[in-house]
Amino acid sequence: MxxxxxxxxxxxxxxxxxxxxxxxxxxxxxxxxxxxxxxxxxxxxxxxxxxxxxxxxxxxxxARLAPLPPLQLDESQVVGLWLSVQLARRATGLPFSEDSGAGLNKVLAALPEARRQKLRQLYGRIAVGAPASPRLRDSAGEMCPSLIDAFERCFSQETCLSFTYRDRFENMTQRRIEPHGILVQPPVWYILAIDVDKSAQRMFRMDRISNPRPFSRPFVPSRAVVHEMVEEIPGVSAPKL
Amino acid sequence: MxxxxxxxxxxxxxxxxxxxxxxxxxxxxxxxxxxxxxxxxxxxxxxxxxxxxxxxxxxxxxARLAPLPPLQLDESQVVGLWLSVQLARRATGLPFSEDSGAGLNKVLAALPEARRQKLRQLYGRIAVGAPASPRLRDSAGEMCPSLIDAFERCFSQETCLSFTYRDRFENMTQRRIEPHGILVQPPVWYILAIDVDKSAQRMFRMDRISNPRPFSRPFVPSRAVVHEMVEEIPGVSAPKL
DNA sequence: ACGAAATAGGTCAGTATCTGTCCTATTTCT
DNA sequence: AGAAATAGGACAGATACTGACCTATTTCGT
Missing domain, CATH: 1.10.10.10 (Winged helix-like DNA-binding domain superfamily/Winged helix DNA-binding domain)
Structure with missing residues (x-):
């Protein structure tokens, strides 16, 4: 024994x-x-x-075999935890950061398999990169406050999003996109999308987006799109396929 | 591990x-x-x-999922999750980061009250700051790989730690300290301590520490010490007293 | 048809961990 | 007081675990 x-x-x-x-x-x-x-x-x-x-x-x-109340975490809460932990673990050498991964896995393991499967698909569409370079960070402007809500909804519900985009030459354009993934380089993030009018892959920086409006056209999210848009970028851990 | x-x-x-x-x-x-x-x-x-x-x-x-073990998170795993979430939430404007806080609270709520109390004391000793400035980040060196383990143990178990410290003038000194708290400015962190030989508060940067050795002298951690050492530093959210 | 990428597992030396023995301190009941 | 418990420090010897290296086998893609 x-x-x-x-x-x-x-x-x-x-x-x-x-x-x-x-x-x-x-x-x-x-x-x-x-x-x-x-x-x-x-x-x-x-x-x-x-x-x-x-x-x-x-x-x-x-002492007391208190049956813990079952965890009622909703999807975005789990994704939030997942993303927080990924970001913390990229900064190797922080105290307790290794343990946070193990803790997250235990939380995930306590969820029913059906939800776990849905969640795997969600965070399979999220690419985590190193923190933004100082130059990028300084150039980052204010984000439209309604973007987070609109984006989270479209990203999870797999519906399209439209907005006004200001590109780096300050040109304003109207876009309608399928939000397949995101790339996070804190404190900056990008939507990895397919522009439905141009039928082409595009990245949109969050602080260049204004007037976001979800619209109800559904799409089938593709991890391959996310993977492809991100694999060339150094320091980014692309999600597994 | x-x-x-x-x-x-x-x-x-x-x-x-x-x-x-x-x-x-x-x-x-x-x-x-x-x-x-x-x-x-x-x-x-x-x-x-x-x-x-x-x-x-x-x-x-x-192949077939074995029956669920009850959620059994150990202390450092919860602290790790907590710290990850705090760090992510400082970068306001990240998608899902608000939800991560709510998710964390649900996880905490599922723990027995006794452990929650112990945990509150633990993360009441952790101060979270903004990411390190580029200059600080560049000046940061390699950390002694055994430090994390030794530190985590002493911090949680409330016992003293001794090590060799290299100050900013490159002087090497032997220190024996009570690790009351930490200040995290990713990817850099500091031990907030009382030097038991000098009977004075000191901050120690993690990459200047070598040859850490826990020793079994206990101390009573004081949030007041942590609070006091950190309240003057801009951009740092000191733990509540 | 071949090579690359996987699982599967044998062997061995060095080391890290665990175990038992022997302590001391403290609490609680009789 | 004294006996019976929990709690845990110190140390030497035994044990097991780990990594490095190796071989066999399966499977997929080009």
């Missing part, structure tokens, strides 16, 4: 018998009391709520 | 992402491919139904 089996057995025994002394557990598991003590300390570190009663007649028990 | 954490993370990752190659898993978990192979073999022995698809384009996945 290796360590993993043993901690497994320890948890089962405590669940089944509700209360035990370390000495009893040690005999049950065939190891020394000191080892049981260490195993319990480990389980506590992992967040299991085991309470010890000191003194004569004492022992250990599960 | 020990073996147990790793197999945990492995299962979560597979549940969350549905499909992965051994190589991806190895990178995600920071171990060799051979070790991932062994972990997967172990999990199979334990009865988890993981199927492997051979050949080009192959990978591993759960």
């Amino acid at each position: 290796d360590r993993t089996d043993r901690t497994d057995a320890l948890v089962s025994h405590l669940r089944a018998n509700h209360f035990a002394t370390m000495t009893e557990l040690a005999e049950e598991l065939g190891v020394s009391v000191r080892t049981v003590r260490r195993d319990i300390a480990d389980l506590r570190l992992r967040g299991l709520d085991i309470e010890g009663e000191r003194g004569r007649g004492g022992g250990v028990r599960f | 020990d073996r147990t954490d790793r197999t945990d993370a492995l299962v979560s990752h597979l549940r969350a992402n549905h499909f992965a190659t051994m190589t991806e898993l190895a990178e995600e978990l920071g171990v060799s491919v051979r070790t991932v192979r062994r972990d997967i073999a172990d999990l199979r022995l334990r009865g988890l139904d993981i199927e492997g698809e051979r050949g080009r384009g192959g990978g591993v996945r759960f």
